[in-house]
Each structure stands twice: as C-alpha cells, then as structure tokens.
Amino acid sequence: MTFEEYLSNMKPGYTVDGGSEDHLIMHELSQRALKITMELNNKYHTKEEIVQLMSELTGQKIDESFGMFPPFYTDCGRNIHIGKNVFINVGCKFQDQGGIYIEDGVLIGHNAVLAKKVLIISTSLRGGSNSDILANECAKGAKEAGHDVELLSLKGKDIKYCIGCLSCQRTGRCVLKDDVADIMAKVKDAEVIVYATPIYYYEMCGQMKTLLDRLNPLYSTDYSFRDIYMIATAAENDESAFEKAYNGLQGWVDCFEKASLKSMIGGGGIDDANTAASHVDVMKKAYELGKEL
Numbered sequence: 117m118t119f120e121e122y123l124s125n126m127k128p129g130y131t132v133d134g135g136s137e138d139h140l141i142m143h144e145l146s147q148r149a150l151k152i153t154m155e156l157n158n159k160y161h162t163k164e165e166i167v168q169l170m171s172e173l174t175g176q177k178i179d180e181s182f183g184m185f186p187p188f189y190t191d192c193g194r195n196i197h198i199g200k201n202v203f204i205n206v207g208c209k210f211q212d213q214g215g216i217y218i219e220d221g222v223l224i225g226h227n228a229v230l231a232k233k234v235l236i237i238s239t240s241l242r243g244g245s246n247s248d249i250l251a252n253e254c255a256k257g258a259k260e261a262g263h264d265v266e267l268l269s270l271k272g273k274d275i276k277y278c279i280g281c282l283s284c285q286r287t288g289r290c291v292l293k294d295d296v297a298d299i300m301a302k303v304k305d306a307e308v309i310v311y312a313t314p315i316y317y318y319e320m321c322g323q324m325k326t327l328l329d330r331l332n333p334l335y336s337t338d339y340s341f342r343d344i345y346m347i348a349t350a351a352e353n354d355e356s357a358f359e360k361a362y363n364g365l366q367g368w369v370d371c372f373e374k375a376s377l378k379s380m381i382g383g384g385g386i387d388d389a390n391t392a393a394s395h396v397d398v399m400k401k402a403y404e405l406g407k408e409l
C-alpha cells in the first residue's frame with residue numbers, strides 16, 4: 117500500500133486495526149514526520165531550507181512565499197496542503213491524518229492547534245439512552261484526536277414546533293422564544309455536526325426532526341458546518357432500520373449546499389436502556405468516528 121492509498125482510506129468512520137497494513141503505514145508516516153520535524157525544530161534554518169523541509173514533509177512543492185517560525189509539530193505531514201503566502205508562527209501543531217488545507221494568504225498565530233470544532237447533538241430524551249452512550253463514545257474519540265468538542269443533549273430543552281411562518285427568511289431569526297436560539301448558534305459555529313438519534317418508527321426521533329425544522333433561519337447565513345454524521349440505535353438488527361432516518365437527514369443537509377452528509381454509525385439490536393456499552397463493535401465504531409472526524 118502506498119502513502120497515497122493510505123491517505124485516501126483515511127475517511128471518517130474508517131477503522132485502522134492494530135497490526136493491519138494501514139497501521140504499519142500510519143506508523144511509518146509518523147516516524148517519517150518525527151525525523152523531518154526534529155531536523156526542522158532543532159537547529160537554525162534559512163527560509164529556503166524551511167520551504168525545502170516542509171516540501172519534504174508534505175510530499176508537495178511548497179511555494180517559495182511560505183514562511184514559518186519553528187518549532188512545528190505533526191503526526192503525519194503528508195496530508196497538509198499549503199497555499200501561497202502562508203505564514204505559520206511558533207509552536208503550531210497539525211493533526212492532518214484526515215487532511216488540512218490552508219488557503220492562500222493565511223497567517224497562523226502562535227501555538228495554534230489545527231483541529232476541528234465538533235458539535236455532537238444527542239437527541240434521545242430517555243434515561244440511559246443508547247444513542248447517547250454512542251454519542252459519548254464518539255466525543256471521547258474526537259477529544260482524544262485533539263478536536264474542540266461539545267456534546268449537547270436535548271434533554272430538558274424547550275424546543276417548540278416550527279410554525280412555518282417563514283419570517284426567518286426575511287429576518288434571519290425565529291419568532292419563537294425557546295432554547296433553539298442557543299442551539300442554533302452552536303450549530304452555526306461548528307465545522308462538524310454529529311446527530312445522535314434513536315430510531316422511532318424507522319425514522320429519526322421527533323425531537324430531532326423538530327430541531328432540524330427550527331434550524332431554518334441558518335439557511336441564508338454564512339454557517340460553518342461542512343461535514344454531517346449520524347449515529348443511531350434501533351431495536352432491530354438490520355441496516356434497513358436506519359435508512360429512512362439517514363435519508364431524512366440527507367434531505368436537511370441537501371438544503372445547505374456547503375455541507376455534506378458523510379456517513380452513519382448504526383447500532384442495531386440495541387433496545388433496553390443502558391445496553392449500548394455491551395455492543396463492543398458499534399462502541400468501537402463510534403469511538404473511531406470521533407477519532408477520524
């Protein structure tokens with residue numbers, strides 16, 4: 117397997133098993149990154165030498181306009197993509213297994229950690245919720261990957277039905293006064309959103325659908341979210357139990373053209389409260405999803 121093949125595999129939800137070919141390449145890439153960053157960080161280099169070392173690290177021709185004050189740290193390096201006139205200041209850390217793209221004319225300040233702002237919305241209202249257990253596992257993985265993670269539960273939240281007045285299309289605000297304004301601000305700001313839902317009658321739960329309807333004011337805003345995921349649990353142990361909920365979420369995502377629905381973790385055969393943790397395969401998938409967001 118080549119580095120390129122490995123990096124194209126590194127999509128969210130993809131599991132790298134210990135001892136697998138992927139794992140060996142991951143290890144090889146991190147050792148390679150350590151070697152180059154040790155050279156970069158442990159003695160003085162001219163601007164031209166830094167461009168050369170960063171070209172070697174990323175496997176791409178870095179533009180001569182690039183500037184950096186080391187030290188600089190990364191666990192991979194081969195999936196960093198840097199535009200023209202970019203400057204990276206002292207002490208930055210990039211976690212680039214899943215890809216980091218820096219556009220032209222960007223200045224990155226001291227000690228910046230490049231990780232994503234992740235919002236996980238857990239929509240089940242049940243005590244001992246199974247989908248919430250998976251949402252927590254996903255949050256654990258995402259935190260360990262260095263992302264900025266918030267796990268938000270709809271329990272206790274006041275979320276009224278959309279009344280369909282569409283005044284939000286003129287004003288950008290909702291006329292209803294409840295907890296949605298706060299949730300909406302977080303959704304708008306996040307780069308990655310994970311919705312966790314129980315399957316109710318082969319669909320997402322009603323409170324999740326109501327929330328999606330109420331997020332209509334975001335339609336014409338400069339929202340930040342790009343990658344959307346779904347986690348769901350169902351009593352039935354068949355992939356088909358999740359299809360309608362996933363398609364329903366797809367309908368919402370399709371209306372936000374800068375966003376895309378990436379993938380889903382479905383925990384089938386999970387019914388009684390507080391039982392998800394014993395389903396080790398799906399727990400692992402939820403954790404890996406968080407790690408690779």
Ligand SMILES: Cc1cc2nc3c(=O)[nH]c(=O)nc-3n(C[C@H](O)[C@H](O)[C@H](O)COP(=O)(O)O)c2cc1C
Pocket residue numbers: 240241242244245246247248313314315316317318319349350351352353357386387388389390
């Ligand atoms: C109103 C209701 C409808 C349900 N409908 C389905 C269904 O259509 N298919 C299914 O497999 N499970 C169904 N279930 C079971 C739940 O999906 C399952 O218990 C799930 O683990 C609940 O997740 P939670 O603990 O996060 O709420 C339903 C449960 C409820 C309460």
